[in-house]
Amino acid sequence: MSKSGKVGIMKSSNKVKEFRDNLMMSKAELARKAGISVQTLNRIERGEVCRVDTQRKILEALSVMVEDKKTIFPQD
Numbered sequence: 001m002s003k004s005g006k007v008g009i010m011k012s013s014n015k016v017k018e019f020r021d022n023l024m025m026s027k028a029e030l031a032r033k034a035g036i037s038v039q040t041l042n043r044i045e046r047g048e049v050c051r052v053d054t055q056r057k058i059l060e061a062l063s064v065m066v067e068d069k070k071t072i073f074p075q076d
Contacts (some may be wrong), residue, residue: 011047012075019062019072020045033061 020030027045031038034057044050044058055073059066 012049012073013047014044014075015072016041016058016062017045019064023062025062030058030061034058 016030020027027038027041031041034041034054036054036057040050040054041058044054055069056066059069059072062072064072
């Protein structure tokens with residue numbers, strides 16, 4: 001907890017937006033393919049940490065092999 005009394009949101013660097021843009025895929029399309037909400041995708045693209053299961057869904061939706069996870073989620 002910070003001095004202000006607010007709980008901080010953990011941030012993580014990822015390349016989800018970069019990969020999505022390179023595939024010319026909209027946020028709505030990626031969210032639908034991954035089975036997550038657009039709101040969740042927005043948080044992830046802003047760098048907020050997400051569950052490993054959500055990462056796997058995004059990798060599959062972007063056609064990236066799980067073994068290549070570090071190309072999109074380098075901090076994990």
